[in-house]
Amino acid sequence: MLQFLVKRLIGFLFVLIGVTFITFLMGFLAPGDPIRTLLSEHFRPDLYAQLRHEYGLDLPWYQQYWNYVTHLLRFDFGLSFKEQDRPVWDLLKDGVPTTAELGLWALFLQIVIGVPVGVVSAIKSNSWIDTLNMGTMLTFFAIPSFVLAALVQVAIVWLDINTNLGWPVANWGNAWQYTWPDIQSKLLPILVLTAGGMGYFARVARTSMLEVLRQDYVRTARAKGMIERVVISRHALRNAMIPLVTVFGFSLGLIITSTFFIEELFNIPGIAQLTVTSITDRDYPVIQATVVLLAVTVVLGNLVADLLYAVVDPRIKVQ
């Protein structure tokens, strides 16, 4: 167990260093001279040299990288190019709760809907329920999130025109508040973001459950006359849940990629939308900051999944 933990933590550190180095390198190689952007067309050479020194851009790359990492640890992502003298974190901090809310709801619903659907499919395997469940789930998994979002919007617009439903199409209420108008605007984006990962959870849950139902101990439990409901809930289900922990990391990645489209299409003021705007504005520090934030979130999510795996699977403790 201890060996497993140490190994994972070392891997985690290595990935963190790699991720920060890649984002640092991107900023290092980004086109344009930030100081030149900061000063306008005409500037004094001595002022240019002075600013360059103040921002630490005259240092060798490894010292710049060290500064970058130490600043990151203090949530200092540098200054925005576009809105001069404004820290990047200032721009980002309003978007973070919104994106987190969107993503966490989607992750929650994926597990709450996807897993039971997959389990029911496995119990009723090869029946029409299984075919219907898995057909729906795999379609949700295969359709790109932005296509699903666009189709949902077409449907809502059509309903709004032809009935007096008045459902908001592309809007977002206040972060973490749930009055009726908030729920109305948040429901559809969250559901669309849920769809992809939900299909994946259902698929893995079905496979894992089928695998467990084939095991000898399930047959033994049935043979000694145990009620089917107890066999499934006590013997099969618990063991079938173990591999699902590994889906967690993959699903987090899927959510983060889809967030870019959902926030763009539904006009949600999160950090993904801010990133896309920053790309058009060539505000590189903002792009670097969001990518680092999201990548670290993924790495942390994977670490948590690994640790959870060690907790729920007793075989790892023994090793």
Added chain:
Amino acid sequence: MDTQDKNPELASREVMLPDMVPPPVDLLDVPNDAAVSIVPGEVIAVPSDLKPKKSPTPLQESLRRLRRDKRAMLSLSVIALFIVIPIFGPFIYQHIGGLYQSILNGQIGPGVYHNPFHQELDRQDEFISAQYWLGTDAIGQDLLARLMQGMLVSLTVAALVEVVDIGLGVLVGVLAGYFGGWIDQLLARFTDLMFAFPGLLFAILIVGIFGEYADTYLSNIPLIGGNGNARLILVAFALAFSAWPMMARYVRGQTLQLKEQQFVEAARTVGTSNARIILRHIIPNLFSIVVVAATLDISNTVIGEAGLSLLGLGVRLPGSSIGLMIAKALPVIDTYPWELLLPCIALTTIVLAFSFLGDGLRDAFDPRSKDS
């Protein structure tokens, strides 16, 4: 255990053909009339099926299984259309239709008004007609011509990405699996690192930062540079770079298994060099896993390119891409939903076709994987 092993001809040849991996067990493949009931004293007629004949190779067996999979075959024909339409479609489409007296452009033929970049500003947002087979968009461009151009872009990016994906994935995967050691360690660390940038995150970072370089330096390249396509190579590179570690991981796993097989051991015993073992014995046996992984990856690549163009990071106007068509149709969603539905349907069809074909190929190459 296996119908193939009972064939004496094959059994004797097996030693000389070390490449032969035992074909997967498929009990359903035994012909029904093979079970002949034997009555004592009766002359047994040997059914023609049991007479020795040239047995099919594992690849032929797999293709036969694939041909019976209706969904995979349907997907294959959709994919054939996806390749043929954007390459030959525009030439044909630009020769169909009569002369048109345009108010703004004078008398023009189909070569002009069926051109994806031509605007007919008084014919905006039209529905399907004889002149415009799939209608026109908000600036009077032919939607079918735009769609074919967009599919060509998807096809180009998919081809570029798969070349890098397969080349790099197989090279690194085989070396890591066969030799292990530092290259294996390096691959493992690198894969862990790339998994921190899930899906499009890496591509968004690369294109977001270097898009400006691409606009400046790559827009003069003929064919794939001009007409707003300057970022295509960058998009393809970014997508390939985040795709190949997965391919390398699959290849590594398969190589590890193959390395332990008897035919590799036999080859090593007779003094075959490592390079020759890899080229003649390992790589040919990676065929199935690489084809399946690449097919499934194309689906991700097509989504990736469309998504990046939708966000304004890939193909830009006046170029055309399926993602760009979606982005352009979003503002008119309430009045002309058809303009949005068309690219959505096209993209979903292509993506589903590659996913289904990938699944079908996996089942065909390894029938045991079917129920998992």
